[in-house]
Structures are given as structure tokens and as C-alpha cells.
Amino acid sequence: MSGKLVNVGFGNFISSNRIISVVHPESAPIKRIVQDAKDRGCLIDVTQGRKTRSVIIMDSHHVILAPVQPETVSQRLMNKEELVEG
Numbered sequence: 571m572s573g574k575l576v577n578v579g580f581g582n583f584i585s586s587n588r589i590i591s592v593v594h595p596e597s598a599p600i601k602r603i604v605q606d607a608k609d610r611g612c613l614i615d616v617t618q619g620r621k622t623r624s625v626i627i628m629d630s631h632h633v634i635l636a637p638v639q640p641e642t643v644s645q646r647l648m649n650k651e652e653l654v655e656g
Contacts, residue, residue: 576646578626578636582616586647590627592640600625607633 573587593600604625607613612630615622617637624643626634636643 576643578616578624578634578643579638580616580618582636584626584628584634588628588630589647590629592624592626592643594640595622595625595635603627604633604635607631 573585575583576586576589578584595601595604604613610631612632613635614632615635617635620637622635623638624636624640626636626643628634
């Protein structure tokens with residue numbers, strides 16, 4: 571795997587070059603995307619029981635529920651110190 575890994579909370583990392591979008595989970599269209607991913611078996615929940623604060627949509631059609639704000643993920647993507655060589 572080439573590219574960088576970004577921390578999305580609780581020591582969980584995802585490939586930064588596979589991210590399509592990072593969004594807030596409150597809107598109805600995003601809730602439908604999450605439910606569809608759950609039905610397809612493509613939902614990954616890394617919240618460890620905490621509140622879902624962001625939904626990360628990957629180019630593989632996987633949807634990741636993360637406990638950190640979208641702004642935090644964005645900052646970590648821009649901050650090279652937060653990225654890990656993959």
C-alpha cells in the first residue's frame with residue numbers, strides 16, 4: 571500500500587489517498603449512506619462506543635464512522651506529523 575495513514579481516533583488509521591470525503595453525520599442523505607453501507611456489509615465503526623462525529627467515505631465504497639470531528643481529520647491530513655508512512 572502506498573500513501574500515508576491518518577489517525578481517525580483510538581489508534582485507528584486509514585489510508586489518506588483512499589478518502590473521498592469526510593462529513594458530519596447529521597444530514598438525512600449521510601444517514602442513508604451509512605445505512606446502505608451497513609446493509610452491504612461495508613460499514614466500519616471505529617468509535618468504540620463513543621458518539622459518531624464524522625463519516626468518512628472511501629473510494630472502495632466503505633464507510634467509516636469515526637469519533638473525531640471532520641475538522642480534526644482534515645487538520646490531521648494537512649499536518650504531516652500526524653501521518654504515518656504506509
